[in-house]
Amino acid sequence: MKLAVVVLALAMTGCASVTDIEHTxxxxxxxxxxxxxxxxxxxxxxxxxxxxPSQVEPHKDGLRVIVPQKFASSTPTAIVDIERRSGxxxxxxxxxxxxNPLRPKDIQHAVTACISG
Known part of the structure; x- marks a missing residue:
């Protein structure tokens, strides 16, 4: 039963484009x-x-990292916008x-792991 819920949750996420993701x-x-x-x-x-590997590109006053899905490297699953600020x-x-509470947390963990200088 738990496996069916996980499969259903993954199927519902579908494929999104960078534009779709940045508007969430x-x-x-x-x-x-x-x-x-x-x-x-x-x-x-x-x-x-x-x-x-993620794709890194210039964006506004900083960089944008486009993170691929775990199993489909050509489809993005997350965007990390990094903008220059004083300090x-x-x-x-x-x-x-x-x-989706069942989404992988590896991206969030990487975001928080890199905060401190």
Missing amino acids: PATMSVMSGKNPQEYAECFVGKISDSRE GSSIKLFEDGGN
């Missing part, structure tokens, strides 16, 4: 003493243990299915 409410918003490049390097290093960065995490 942020699931996490934090500040870091690291500049955007340092934070992105830390985050990509932490998340690489559980996923295919560090502001970080916002947007996730596909961010209101």
Whole structure:
């Protein structure tokens, strides 16, 4: 029964585009003493243990990290926007299915692990 619930929850999340994900409410918003490049390097290093390589691109006054799904590396599942602020960065995490309590927590763990300088 539990397996059926997990499979159903994963099936309901579907495939989202970067545009779809960036229009969802942020699931996490934090500040870091690291500049955007340092934070992105830390985050990509932490998340690489559980996923295919993330795509890092310039965005506004900082960087955007597009995180692929665990099993479909061409489909994004999360976006991490890292903007330069005085003394560090502001970080916002947007996730596909961010209101799903059964979603993997590896992305959130990587976001919080990289906060401190």
